[in-house]
Amino acid sequence: MRLAVIPGDGIGPEVVTEALKVLAEVVPNAEITKYDLGAARWHSTGELLPESVLGELRQHDAILLGAVGDPSVPSGILERGLLLRLRFELDHHVNLRPGRLYPGVRGPLVDPGDVDLLVVREGTEGPYAGNGGLLRKDTEQEIATEVSVNTAFGVRRVVADAFARAQERPRKHLTLVHKTNVLEHAGSLWSRIVEEESLQHPEVTVAYSHVDAATIHLVTDPSRFDVIVTDNLFGDIITDLVAAVTGGIGLAASGNLDITRRNPSMFEPVHGSAPDIAGQSLADPTAAVLSVALLLDHLGEKEATRRIEASVAFDLATRDQNSPGSTQGIGDRLAALVSSNARQAS
Amino acid sequence: MRLAVIPGDGIGPEVVTEALKVLAEVVPNAEITKYDLGAARWHSTGELLPESVLGELRQHDAILLGAVGDPSVPSGILERGLLLRLRFELDHHVNLRPGRLYPGVRGPLVDPGDVDLLVVREGTEGPYAGNGGLLRKDTEQEIATEVSVNTAFGVRRVVADAFARAQERPRKHLTLVHKTNVLEHAGSLWSRIVEEESLQHPEVTVAYSHVDAATIHLVTDPSRFDVIVTDNLFGDIITDLVAAVTGGIGLAASGNLDITRRNPSMFEPVHGSAPDIAGQSLADPTAAVLSVALLLDHLGEKEATRRIEASVAFDLATRDQNSPGSTQGIGDRLAALVSSNARQAS
Ligand SMILES: CC(C)[C@H](C(=O)O)[C@@H](O)C(=O)O
Ligand SMILES: CC(C)[C@H](C(=O)O)[C@@H](O)C(=O)O
Numbered sequence: 001m002r003l004a005v006i007p008g009d010g011i012g013p014e015v016v017t018e019a020l021k022v023l024a025e026v027v028p029n030a031e032i033t034k035y036d037l038g039a040a041r042w043h044s045t046g047e048l049l050p051e052s053v054l055g056e057l058r059q060h061d062a063i064l065l066g067a068v069g070d071p072s073v074p075s076g077i078l079e080r081g082l083l084l085r086l087r088f089e090l091d092h093h094v095n096l097r098p099g100r101l102y103p104g105v106r107g108p109l110v111d112p113g114d115v116d117l118l119v120v121r122e123g124t125e126g127p128y129a130g131n132g133g134l135l136r137k138d139t140e141q142e143i144a145t146e147v148s149v150n151t152a153f154g155v156r157r158v159v160a161d162a163f164a165r166a167q168e169r170p171r172k173h174l175t176l177v178h179k180t181n182v183l184e185h186a187g188s189l190w191s192r193i194v195e196e197e198s199l200q201h202p203e204v205t206v207a208y209s210h211v212d213a214a215t216i217h218l219v220t221d222p223s224r225f226d227v228i229v230t231d232n233l234f235g236d237i238i239t240d241l242v243a244a245v246t247g248g249i250g251l252a253a254s255g256n257l258d259i260t261r262r263n264p265s266m267f268e269p270v271h272g273s274a275p276d277i278a279g280q281s282l283a284d285p286t287a288a289v290l291s292v293a294l295l296l297d298h299l300g301e302k303e304a305t306r307r308i309e310a311s312v313a314f315d316l317a318t319r320d321q322n323s324p325g326s327t328q329g330i331g332d333r334l335a336a337l338v339s340s341n342a343r344q345a346s
Numbered sequence: 347m348r349l350a351v352i353p354g355d356g357i358g359p360e361v362v363t364e365a366l367k368v369l370a371e372v373v374p375n376a377e378i379t380k381y382d383l384g385a386a387r388w389h390s391t392g393e394l395l396p397e398s399v400l401g402e403l404r405q406h407d408a409i410l411l412g413a414v415g416d417p418s419v420p421s422g423i424l425e426r427g428l429l430l431r432l433r434f435e436l437d438h439h440v441n442l443r444p445g446r447l448y449p450g451v452r453g454p455l456v457d458p459g460d461v462d463l464l465v466v467r468e469g470t471e472g473p474y475a476g477n478g479g480l481l482r483k484d485t486e487q488e489i490a491t492e493v494s495v496n497t498a499f500g501v502r503r504v505v506a507d508a509f510a511r512a513q514e515r516p517r518k519h520l521t522l523v524h525k526t527n528v529l530e531h532a533g534s535l536w537s538r539i540v541e542e543e544s545l546q547h548p549e550v551t552v553a554y555s556h557v558d559a560a561t562i563h564l565v566t567d568p569s570r571f572d573v574i575v576t577d578n579l580f581g582d583i584i585t586d587l588v589a590a591v592t593g594g595i596g597l598a599a600s601g602n603l604d605i606t607r608r609n610p611s612m613f614e615p616v617h618g619s620a621p622d623i624a625g626q627s628l629a630d631p632t633a634a635v636l637s638v639a640l641l642l643d644h645l646g647e648k649e650a651t652r653r654i655e656a657s658v659a660f661d662l663a664t665r666d667q668n669s670p671g672s673t674q675g676i677g678d679r680l681a682a683l684v685s686s687n688a689r690q691a692s
Contacts, residue, residue, distance in 0.1 A: 142498035144535040152488035212586035240558035
């Protein structure tokens with residue numbers, strides 16, 4: 001297993017260290033190559049993602065990314081030039097973001113119910129396409145546009161994937177989240193494709209929710225959702241809300257998948273680089289560890305995935321929620337659990 | 347005071363009846379004209395908003411709208427052809443949506459803190475501009491676009507208004523909510539204008555939050571917000587979440603303002619027509635009543651506004667949260683409170 005690791009900025013390197021510690025328990029002989037992309041490299045060389053590095057990344061089975069972003073870099077530079085560039089260059093069209101409220105985890109809701117959902121966010125088009133511009137900049141006649149680009153090709157492949165995933169889950173329920181009553185054209189394309197693909201999956205029940213209403217449901221009745229499929233921007237917004245509802249971004253994992261497997265998929269915690277707590281061993285590495293579980297699942301290592309997830313579930317159910325431990329402490333605990341989980345299984 | 351009233355569909359007429367009952371207690375001689383726009387008119391005549399009706403609406407001091415929308419009408423027809431058309435034709439550029447967690451109200455959060463915020467949502471451009479289209483419809487090469495249009499003119503007027511409102515509030519704090527790290531062009535325009543306008547309001551402290559992070563803050567620490575200014579779509583999304591956090595859309599009021607006063611402003615509960623509970627006296631008219639309070643405030647009737655808001659606050663603090671009463675029952679109670687509130691004041 002050849003893995004590229006991009007520790008990145010802020011708490012990125014800290015959580016990645018713990019995630020790799022856990023990985024070593026299940027795949028001791030993974031071949032790991034680190035890439036120093038992020039704020040420091042940009043400051044020293046002006047580089048964000050050199051072609052040569054992109055070429056090397058393509059030679060790996062998967063990529064693990066910590067987090068990128070630093071207050072010393074103008075907003076957007078690293079996001080668009082590195083993170084989004086990776087997602088677009090490597091055709092990460094399925095952005096997978098599970099939202100599970102683990103037993104023992106205290107979220108912000110009085111009565112969350114049993115939350116176990118999966119957001120399938122489109123990752124390579126929509127308002128993230130980077131189409132748009134400024135006209136008459138710095139005058140009172142300035143106009144700024146942003147074009148959401150939605151293609152039948154791009155929508156169909158993510159919708160088909162979401163149906164396939166819904167089909168595999170006990171509830172077999174899929175919700176399209178969009179804003180079809182206002183975004184007429186994109187809404188029409190998404191709705192038609194969901195309808196068409198549903199014919200291939202007669203067992204999957206289909207629902208629709210406007211994105212504004214979805215935010216209400218996510219705080220009043222999140223257990224109604226099973227699989228959600230949505231566009232790049234709506235997916236960005238609701239997955240942060242899902243993360244909050246299921247205990248915070250310290251626990252939220254994600255995968256950026258090229259489901260054709262032409263390019264390596266990339267796994268990353270949903271959280272950012274959190275410069276305010278960086279270097280203090282305060283970050284929870286659980287999201288990074290769960291991202292490793294998603295990575296292993298994608299590479300077909302189902303048993304390793306199961307072991308990591310079971311260990312995280314056990315730790316979350318038993319840890320002191322008020323002081324879960326240092327970054328390293330949590331990582332050590334999870335690694336030990338995964339290791340003993342292995343011994344039990346064998 | 348000449349008021350146009352559009353009761354609309356579903357629970358719209360029910361909540362409007364109660365809102366007008368309360369209005370009658372504070373402005374007994376308001377001249378009220380009802381307009382039967384909505385699903386029924388569209389079915390019988392095909393009309394959504396005839397020019398003649400639009401012309402008549404313009405002759406009023408303000409408009410009160412219940413809700414529009416019915417399952418018998420294809421999604422988007424009434425929204426775009428009636429509701430959004432009113433907002434755009436009447437240049438409702440400031441969409442005002444207060445979010446206050448009243449004492450006694452149980453929201454979905456364990457620990458909401460003291461929530462009293464105001465969202466100032468842009469109402470006449472952004473992704474709502476209706477710019478976009480379909481190419482190669484119904485083929486596998488189909489492309490759907492939606493263009494978010496942001497003008498210096500449109501952004502400046504709403505940002506200036508938000509600063510002016512923040513200036514009048516005790517905390518004098520303004521948060522721009524956007525997604526500047528991805529929506530580079532629109533984000534740049536919004537950020538620059540907020541920076542420029544802040545020079546006119548040195549007392550107002552300014553913060554920025556990405557829209558995804560804002561959804562987290564709204565469920566983990568909503569009391570951090572005072573005034574939020576944001577674009578049309580982000581405003582749509584977060585105000586539903588704000589409504590949920592502050593006790594539900596049964597309580598959320600809104601105003602669509604033309605702050606130049608060239609056109610009448612329009613006031614409406616944030617909730618929709620809720621066809622599932624229509625005709626059963628199950629709808630909470632409080633949001634419609636609070637919309638009347640916003641209407642009176644806009645028309646300079648500060649004392650009447652204060653009386654209605656105090657009555658709603660009293661009722662919310664004392665009502666049985668599990669069975670607050672029928673639509674008519676709540677309306678009667680609020681009207682009686684407003685009336686006695688008047689007697690006390692005089
Ligand atoms: C950092 C940013 C570009 C990114 C996004 O908007 O996708 C992040 O919010 C996420 O959700 O992974
Ligand atoms: C009904 C719909 C067009 C409308 C909007 O998107 O603005 C509604 O959600 C609202 O928030 O008033």
